[in-house]
Amino acid sequence: MTPKSEDELARLIREADGPLRITGGGTRMTRASDGETLSTSALSGVTLYEPGALTLVAQAGTPVAEIEAALDAEGQMLAFEPMDHRGLLGTSGTPTIGGVVAANVSGPRRVSSVGACRDSLLGVRFVDGSGTLVKNGGRVMKNVTGYDLTKLMAGSFGTLGVLTEVALKVLPRKPATAVLLREGLDDETAITALCRALGSPYEVTGAAHLQRGLDGAPVTMIRLEGSEASTAYRSDALCRNLAEFGPFTIERDPGRTRDCWRDVRDVAPFHDRAGDIWRLSVKPTDAPAIVAAFEGAEAVYDWGGGLIWLCVPEGTDADRVRRALAGANGHVTFVRRTATGNRFHPAAPAVAALQAGLRHRFDPRGILNPGLMG
Amino acid sequence: MDMPPPDATILARKPELLERLHAALPDAAVISDEVETRAYECDALTAYACPPMAVVLPATTHEVSKILTICHDLGVPVVPRGAGTSLAGGALPTADCVILGIARMNEVLETDYPNRFIRVQAGRTNLSVTGAVEEDGFFYAPDPSSQLACAIAGNIAMNSGGAHCLKYGVTTNNLLGVTMVLMDGTITHLGGAHMDAGGLDLLGLICGSEGQLGIVTEATLRILPKPEGARPVLMAFDSNEVAGACVSDIIRAGVLPVAIEFMDRPCIRACEAFAKAGYPDCEALLIVEVEGSEAEIDEQLATIIEIARRHNPVELRESRSAEESARIWLGRKSAFGAMGQINDYMCLDGTIPVSQLPHVLKRIGEMSTEFGLGVANVFHAGDGNMHPLILFDANEPGDLEKCEAMGAEILKLCVEVGGCLTGEHGVGIEKRDLMRHQYDPADLEAQMAVKDVFDPGWLLNPAKVFPLGDSAARRIAAE
Numbered sequence: 001m002t003p004k005s006e007d008e009l010a011r012l013i014r015e016a017d018g019p020l021r022i023t024g025g026g027t028r029m030t031r032a033s034d035g036e037t038l039s040t041s042a043l044s045g046v047t048l049y050e051p052g053a054l055t056l057v058a059q060a061g062t063p064v065a066e067i068e069a070a071l072d073a074e075g076q077m078l079a080f081e082p083m084d085h086r087g088l089l090g091t092s093g094t095p096t097i098g099g100v101v102a103a104n105v106s107g108p109r110r111v112s113s114v115g116a117c118r119d120s121l122l123g124v125r126f127v128d129g130s131g132t133l134v135k136n137g138g139r140v141m142k143n144v145t146g147y148d149l150t151k152l153m154a155g156s157f158g159t160l161g162v163l164t165e166v167a168l169k170v171l172p173r174k175p176a177t178a179v180l181l182r183e184g185l186d187d188e189t190a191i192t193a194l195c196r197a198l199g200s201p202y203e204v205t206g207a208a209h210l211q212r213g214l215d216g217a218p219v220t221m222i223r224l225e226g227s228e229a230s231t232a233y234r235s236d237a238l239c240r241n242l243a244e245f246g247p248f249t250i251e252r253d254p255g256r257t258r259d260c261w262r263d264v265r266d267v268a269p270f271h272d273r274a275g276d277i278w279r280l281s282v283k284p285t286d287a288p289a290i291v292a293a294f295e296g297a298e299a300v301y302d303w304g305g306g307l308i309w310l311c312v313p314e315g316t317d318a319d320r321v322r323r324a325l326a327g328a329n330g331h332v333t334f335v336r337r338t339a340t341g342n343r344f345h346p347a348a349p350a351v352a353a354l355q356a357g358l359r360h361r362f363d364p365r366g367i368l369n370p371g372l373m374g
Numbered sequence: 375m376d377m378p379p380p381d382a383t384i385l386a387r388k389p390e391l392l393e394r395l396h397a398a399l400p401d402a403a404v405i406s407d408e409v410e411t412r413a414y415e416c417d418a419l420t421a422y423a424c425p426p427m428a429v430v431l432p433a434t435t436h437e438v439s440k441i442l443t444i445c446h447d448l449g450v451p452v453v454p455r456g457a458g459t460s461l462a463g464g465a466l467p468t469a470d471c472v473i474l475g476i477a478r479m480n481e482v483l484e485t486d487y488p489n490r491f492i493r494v495q496a497g498r499t500n501l502s503v504t505g506a507v508e509e510d511g512f513f514y515a516p517d518p519s520s521q522l523a524c525a526i527a528g529n530i531a532m533n534s535g536g537a538h539c540l541k542y543g544v545t546t547n548n549l550l551g552v553t554m555v556l557m558d559g560t561i562t563h564l565g566g567a568h569m570d571a572g573g574l575d576l577l578g579l580i581c582g583s584e585g586q587l588g589i590v591t592e593a594t595l596r597i598l599p600k601p602e603g604a605r606p607v608l609m610a611f612d613s614n615e616v617a618g619a620c621v622s623d624i625i626r627a628g629v630l631p632v633a634i635e636f637m638d639r640p641c642i643r644a645c646e647a648f649a650k651a652g653y654p655d656c657e658a659l660l661i662v663e664v665e666g667s668e669a670e671i672d673e674q675l676a677t678i679i680e681i682a683r684r685h686n687p688v689e690l691r692e693s694r695s696a697e698e699s700a701r702i703w704l705g706r707k708s709a710f711g712a713m714g715q716i717n718d719y720m721c722l723d724g725t726i727p728v729s730q731l732p733h734v735l736k737r738i739g740e741m742s743t744e745f746g747l748g749v750a751n752v753f754h755a756g757d758g759n760m761h762p763l764i765l766f767d768a769n770e771p772g773d774l775e776k777c778e779a780m781g782a783e784i785l786k787l788c789v790e791v792g793g794c795l796t797g798e799h800g801v802g803i804e805k806r807d808l809m810r811h812q813y814d815p816a817d818l819e820a821q822m823a824v825k826d827v828f829d830p831g832w833l834l835n836p837a838k839v840f841p842l843g844d845s846a847a848r849r850i851a852a853e
Contacts, residue, residue, distance in 0.1 A: 151578025
């Protein structure tokens with residue numbers, strides 16, 4: 001089913017007599033829930049773009065590429081730089097902005113004051129599981145009018161409602177990028193260096209460590225963005241600040257700096273790798289020890305260590321990673337794997353009860369992506 | 375402004391309530407004396423006041439849990455209170471409620487610089503969070519103008535903002551985790567030192583829920599390294615339209631100032647009379663501040679000044695020193711005090727798309743004439759969050775009502791042009807009955823469904839946020 005309007009979508013949900021599998025472009029889930037497919041891809045188009053107000057409103061099925069092209073023409077960008085999952089998951093199709101929001105997809109700039117996708121999300125329209133159209137938030141940056149269902153919808157994977165329109169805060173693209181690079185650091189030292197960089201006043205907008213970079217050696221990467229003069233000043237200052245972890249080389253080529261952060265964003269080192277892919281969200285300084293506990297695993301660290309992409313041998317025991325995170329701050333999502341079962345981290349009982357309660361209120365018949373989030 | 379009448383059956387439970395609270399808490403934590411409870415009869419929306427049945431001042435999360443369990447058992451409504459600085463009546467009591475004040479819980483629990491967070495008890499004041507980390511070169515970004523007094527618990531309840539949101543976001547963008555007690559006494563933990571939610575984003579839902587879903591007792595907050603420096607430039611224009619166009623052009627040019635503040639003539643004159651900051655006498659004044667090293671500041675200010683020149687400013691004043699920066703900010707920072715000295719005023723908080731600034735300012739000027747009340751405008755222009763101050767005389771019968779009616783018209787205008795009723799103060803009781811202008815019944819129903827899940831008995835801060843008529847069925851059914 002591919003409704004062409006909000007009204008048609010609402011009617012289809014009202015009349016549904018079984019589970020619905022909600023998708024945008026179908027690029028972010030290898031094995032989603034059961035049910036008849038309901039796609040938002042025909043709800044497409046940028047409905048409002050005001051560069052002077054840093055706001056863009058688009059229908060949920062609008063291709064991400066179309067939005068990025070519109071922004072690019074005005075020298076602006078989706079600052080949370082959403083990942084393209086196709087390379088990692090081997091999916092085809094067209095990534096949509098609704099899919100980005102539904103999965104709260106946030107790239108390397110998450111670590112800066114830009115924040116996650118949800119932090120750029122100003123408002124939503126969605127149809128809940130009863131077929132009722134609901135709107136929340138709006139198109140302005142400061143809005144505390146009523147409860148923030150907008151944040152709740154980000155990362156709800158279609159289980160509370162089907163997004164029809166999203167409003168986003170956008171930002172100016174920076175004219176220059178400098179990347180500090182250092183090869184050969186072990187995980188622990190690399191994460192210490194990244195934490196130091198992020199605690200400096202130089203406004204780091206990317207902090208990653210790859211256990212195996214392009215030429216096979218570990219590589220630690222720190223991104224600075226701004227004017228030519230400013231990035232030159234800050235990269236020099238940061239190199240001095242991080243002297244004990246150096247020497248760093250500084251890459252300033254626009255094409256190469258863009259490509260290397262796109263590779264981090266899309267977890268390119270794992271694209272052709274066999275194995276299961278786990279995504280761990282942790283306290284950055286806990287990250288190296290968690291990774292070290294999994295023999296035969298390979299890690300890509302983003303967000304200064306706060307995000308770990310872990311490639312493990314197929315069928316590695318899921319409970320082991322959940323145990324490794326028990327008591328600590330964090331959670332794991334199984335992004336690509338052979339085994340079946342809940343891909344999300346089970347919540348504590350009281351929190352799980354609240355989540356189940358919300359799902360029941362927004363989707364009383366349990367027809368929207370049933371079982372996807374527990 | 376109506377509040378539901380107190381419930382006689384709840385009032386009748388007062389002796390049992392006090393007995394159980396005293397048994398569960400240290401003596402000093404329970405206040406029921408009618409003189410002492412009067413100190414809690416209102417918040418910063420002082421036009422409305424009502425002493426509560428009792429006040430409790432817990433010292434631990436466990437005590438909060440015990441209090442809520444008791445109130446839940448007895449069906450007694452609970453109104454949470456941080457520092458009582460709400461401008462929207464968020465902490466206004468009802469006669470049949472217990473005020474749960476969190477101010478005694480003000481400790482720093484953990485400071486972690488490598489991972490850039492601080493964990494505090496939620497009664498800690500906003501400014502003292504920065505105070506705990508600034509010697510080490512860090513700060514907590516959200517800076518509501520009440521930051522000296524307001525509590526983090528209240529900041530979370532209202533999703534408070536401040537002057538620097540354009541760059542750093544508001545509370546919700548800087549909140550990593552909470553410990554929260556549900557109305558039935560259950561203690562829950564959401565988020566933590568990691569950067570995103572597992573499962574549904576309940577943390578995002580809690581922030582800005584005006585104390586209606588749970589009581590936050592501890593918070594993990596993101597702290598940021600302090601920039602090397604910051605400096606403002608002051609620009610004066612002879613019309614609001616031109617100043618508004620200049621704001622838009624600055625944003626489009628790709629510089630992202632940390633703050634863009636806007637003042638109109640009535641506000642400039644009042645500030646000048648009060649603080650003598652040396653502001654030019656003009657129609658509209660912008661203060662634009664940027665951050666970075668000295669060279670970076672120079673570069674950004676040069677770009678901004680070049681844009682401003684295209685709009686023929688009547689004056690441009692770039693700060694060259696800390697003293698000059700302080701003088702530029704002096705008038706703006708004393709704006710509310712300055713207005714308070716010449717008049718009673720009501721401070722509004724609607725947000726509009728930045729492109730609508732000139733139109734909205736013009737309409738506000740026309741309303742000022744229609745209602746016969748003066749208005750001064752001072753606000754965060756970069757993010758469209760307006761703070762019109764409507765001037766009135768509290769001693770003049772009917773003036774407050776006239777002022778409220780005009781305020782409602784201005785907020786409806788904000789919604790009409792694509793904005794919202796409140797950018798950072800919250801709905802509380804003040805804007806409760808305007809909610810239908812922004813949201814359809816289904817939109818409000820979805821929000822109330824969330825409260826049903828967290829607080830099925832509608833006992834937490836029940837008569838706020840939603841129009842009384844819309845929440846009546848739920849509040850009554852729950853009794």
